[in-house]
Amino acid sequence: MSMHIADVNLRPAADRELTAIADYVTSYKIESPLAYSTARYCLMDSLGCAMLALQYPQCTKLLGPIVPGTTVPHGARVPGTDYVLDPILAAFNIGATIRWLDYNDTWLAAEWGHPSDNLGAILAVADYESRKRILQNKAPLTMLNVLKAMIKAYEIQGILALENSFNRIGLDHVVLVKVASTAVATSLMGGNHEAVVNALSQAWIDGQSLRTYRHAPNTGSRKSWAAGDATSRAVRLAWMVMQGEMGYPSALTAKKWGFYDVTWRGQHLHLPQPFGTYVMENILFKIAFPAEFHAQTAVECAILLHPRIKDRLDKIERIVLTTQESAVRIISKTGPLYNPADRDHCLQYMVAAGLIFGDLKAEYYEDKFANDPRIDLLREKMHVQEDTQFTKDYLNPEKRSIANSIQIYFTDGTHTEKVLVEYPIGHNRRREEGIPLLLQKCENNLRNVFNEEQIQKQMALFLDQEALEKTPVNEFMDLFIS
Numbered sequence: 001m002s003m004h005i006a007d008v009n010l011r012p013a014a015d016r017e018l019t020a021i022a023d024y025v026t027s028y029k030i031e032s033p034l035a036y037s038t039a040r041y042c043l044m045d046s047l048g049c050a051m052l053a054l055q056y057p058q059c060t061k062l063l064g065p066i067v068p069g070t071t072v073p074h075g076a077r078v079p080g081t082d083y084v085l086d087p088i089l090a091a092f093n094i095g096a097t098i099r100w101l102d103y104n105d106t107w108l109a110a111e112w113g114h115p116s117d118n119l120g121a122i123l124a125v126a127d128y129e130s131r132k133r134i135l136q137n138k139a140p141l142t143m144l145n146v147l148k149a150m151i152k153a154y155e156i157q158g159i160l161a162l163e164n165s166f167n168r169i170g171l172d173h174v175v176l177v178k179v180a181s182t183a184v185a186t187s188l189m190g191g192n193h194e195a196v197v198n199a200l201s202q203a204w205i206d207g208q209s210l211r212t213y214r215h216a217p218n219t220g221s222r223k224s225w226a227a228g229d230a231t232s233r234a235v236r237l238a239w240m241v242m243q244g245e246m247g248y249p250s251a252l253t254a255k256k257w258g259f260y261d262v263t264w265r266g267q268h269l270h271l272p273q274p275f276g277t278y279v280m281e282n283i284l285f286k287i288a289f290p291a292e293f294h295a296q297t298a299v300e301c302a303i304l305l306h307p308r309i310k311d312r313l314d315k316i317e318r319i320v321l322t323t324q325e326s327a328v329r330i331i332s333k334t335g336p337l338y339n340p341a342d343r344d345h346c347l348q349y350m351v352a353a354g355l356i357f358g359d360l361k362a363e364y365y366e367d368k369f370a371n372d373p374r375i376d377l378l379r380e381k382m383h384v385q386e387d388t389q390f391t392k393d394y395l396n397p398e399k400r401s402i403a404n405s406i407q408i409y410f411t412d413g414t415h416t417e418k419v420l421v422e423y424p425i426g427h428n429r430r431r432e433e434g435i436p437l438l439l440q441k442c443e444n445n446l447r448n449v450f451n452e453e454q455i456q457k458q459m460a461l462f463l464d465q466e467a468l469e470k471t472p473v474n475e476f477m478d479l480f481i482s
Contacts, residue, residue, distance in 0.1 A: 011250075012249055012250050012253075014197045014247075015201075015249065015251065015252040017269055018201060020271060021156055021179075021200055022183070022194075022196040022197045024156070025156075025183045025186075026192065026193045028152070028275065030151050034277075034281050035277035035280040036147055036469075038280050038281060039150045039154075039280055040462065040465055042105055042116050042280070042285075043119070043150065043462070044462040045105060045438055045441065046098045046104050047079055047442075048444075048445035049097075049098055049099075049100075049101060049103045049104045050094065050098045050100075051080050051445045051446050052362065053096075053100035053101050054448065054449060055448050056101070056362075058221060058224075058340075059096065062225060063078065064078075064081070064083050064085075066089070072086045075090065075131075076124040076125075076128040077481060078093040078094055078097075079094065080480060080482050081093075081482050082481060086128075087125050087127075087239075088124075088239065089232065090124035091125070091181075091234070091235045092232035094120040094123050094231075095117055095119070095225075095227050095231040096120070096227070097228075099114060099225070099228060100225070101224075102224070102286075102292060103290035104116045104286065105426075106285075106286060106426075107157065107158045107279060107284065108284065108293060108326070109162045110161060110162060110164055110165040111161035111166050112173060112294075113173035113177065114177075115153065115154035115157050115280075116154075117181075117227035117228075117230070118150065118231060119231075120231030121181035121184070121185045121232075121238075122149045122184060122188070123146065123477070124231075125235055125238070126145060126149070126473040127473050127474055129141055129188060129190075141473045142469060142470055143468050143469055143470070143471045143472075143476050144469035144470070145188065145473070147469065149187070149188055152180075152183070153180040153184045154279045155275050155278065155279045155280065156176075156179065156184075156275065157179070158278070159271060159272070159273060159275055159278070160176050160179070160180075162273070163270040169263070169264070169265065170210055171211065171263070172208070172213075172214065174209050175209065177227050177231060178203050178206065178234045179204065179234075180234075181230065181234030181235070182200055182203040182238055183196055183199065183200055185234055185235050186199040186241060191241065191242055194247075195241050195242060197247055198247025199237050199241040199247070200247075200251075202240070202247065203234065203237055205248060205251050205259070206233065206237075209226055209230070215345075216333045219338075219339075219341050219342040221339065221340075223341055224341060252268075253268075282400065283428070284402075284427055284428075285426030286426055287425050287426045287434050287441055288360075288424070290360070290361070291344060291350050292344060294323070294326050294330065294347070295327065295347050295350045295351070295404070296402060296424035297403060298347060298350065298404035298406065299353075299360050300354075300404075301351075301404055301406040301420070302351045302353075302354030302406060303354045304421075305355060305419055306354065306356075306357075306358035307358070309355060310355075310356070313378070315410045316410060316411075317381065317410055318381055318383060318408075319381050319383065319407075319408050321348070321382050322385050322386070322390070322404065322405045323347065323384060323385075323386060323390060323403075324402065325388075325391040328385075328386050331346060332346075332347050332348065333347075333348070334379070334380075340366055344365050346379075347384065348378075349370075351406065352375045352378040352379050352382075356374050356375065387403070393422070400427075402424055402427070403420065403421065403422040403423075405418050405419060405420040405421075406418070406419050425437065442459070446458060446459075449482055450480075454479070457479060461476070
C-alpha cells in the first residue's frame with residue numbers, strides 16, 4: 001500500500017540569521033569614533049579608486065544608461081561623470097568603478113572580499129532618496145547616514161566572512177556584498193525590521209555567482225564588475241520589497257529547498273561574534289599599489305629587493321617566494337596570462353614587476369608592460385611555497401597578518417637575505433604610517449578627473465569629520481560631477 005506524503009505548509013518564524021542582521025541594521029547604535037573616522041577614510045579612498053578606473057576604456061564602456069542619452073529626473077549621480085541614472089543602474093556604475101582596478105579596501109578571513117564594494121548601493125540609494133526627499137519638502141539624508149550605512153555593511157560582510165568560506169565551495173565573495181547591500185539599502189529606503197528581513201531572504205534565495213572568473217584558466221574582467229552587479233541586484237531587491245513584495249522566512253533553513261540544503265552542503269553559517277564595529281575598525285587599505293591583497297606584502301618585499309638585484313636580473317637562478325595558504329590557492333599560477341585581470345591575480349607576475357621596475361602601478365597589468373620578456377623569465381624561476389605559520393597568523397584574530405617573504409639565489413652561488421614583510425602598509429597595525437600615504441593616493445587619483453580647485457574642496461571635506469557628516473548627500477555627490 002502506498003502512502004501519501006505531503007509537505008507541512010506551516011510558515012515558520014524568520015531564520016535567526018536574517019533576524020540578527022535585521023536587528024543590527026535597524027537598532028544598533030554606532031558609538032565608536034574610530035569606526036566613523038575610518039569610514040570617512042574608506043569613502044575618500046573608494047572614490048579616488050573610482051576616479052582612477054575612469055581612465056580605463058574597458059571600464060567606461062560598461063557605464064552610463066542602457067539607452068544612450070537617457071537621463072533620469074532626480075536620479076542618482078555617478079561620481080566622475082555627468083550620468084544621472086536610476087539608483088539600480090547607478091549602483092552598478094559606482095560599484096564597478098570603485099572595484100575595477102582592485103585598489104579599494106579589503107577584508108581577509110575564511111572568506112575575503114572588499115567591503116567598500118557596498119558603496120555602489122549606499123551612495124546610489126542615499127543620493128536618490130535625498131533628491132526625492134527634497135522634492136517632497138523633506139530634509140535630505142546627510143553623509144552621516146552614509147557613514148552609518150557603510151559601517152553596518154562592512155560589519156555584515158566581514159562578520160559573515162570570519163568563519164564561512166564561500167570560496168571553498170566555489171561561490172564568489174560578492175554574495176556577501178549583495179547580502180550586506182540589500183540590508184542597508186532597504187534601511188536607507190525607509191524599510192523597517194520586517195522589510196529588512198524580507199529583502200535579506202530574497203538575497204539569499206538568489207542564485208549566487210561562481211568564482212569561475214577569478215581563477216585559472218578563466219580569469220577575466222567580470223571580476224572587476226561583479227561587485228557592481230551585486231550592489232545593483234541588492235538595490236533592486238530592496239526596492240521590490242519596499243513596493244510590498246513578500247519575503248521568505250526560512251530562506252536559509254527550509255528543508256530541501258533552502259540555501260543551506262541546496263548550496264551550503266547542509267551546514268549552517270557561523271556568526272562567531274555579535275555585529276558591532278569590528279570590521280570597519282580593522283579594515284585593510286590598499287595604499288602602495290593595486291594588487292590582490294594576499295600579494296601586497298610580497299610586492300613590498302620585491303620592491304625592497306629591487307635596488308639590490310636590478311642590475312643582476314640575468315644572473316638570477318631561483319626565486320623562493322614563501323606565502324600563506326590562501327595566496328597559494330587563489331593567486332599562484334603558471335603559464336600564459338591573457339589579460340590585465342589575469343595578471344593582477346597572479347602572485348608571480350606582481351612580484352616580477354616589483355623586482356624589475358621597483359614599483360607596481362595599474363598600467364603595469366596592461367599589454368604594453370606585460371610584453372616585457374623579463375617578466376615571464378622571472379616567473380619561470382619562482383618557487384612558491386606555503387609557510388604554515390604564515391597561514392596560522394593570517395587566521396589568528398589577534399594578528400590577521402598577511403605575510404610573505406622572498407629570497408633570491410644567483411648563478412654564482414650567492415643569494416640575498418630573506419626579506420620578510422608580515423603586515424602591509426594598509427594594515428591597522430601600520431595606520432600611523434599609512435594614513436598620510438592614503439591621503440596622497442586619493443589626491444593623485446582625483447587629479448585624473450578634477451582640477452585643483454575642485455580637489456581642494458573635496459579633500460577639505462574628507463579631512464573634516466563634522467563637516468562631512470552634516471553635508472547633505474546630494475550636495476556631496478554634486479562635488480564629484482565631471
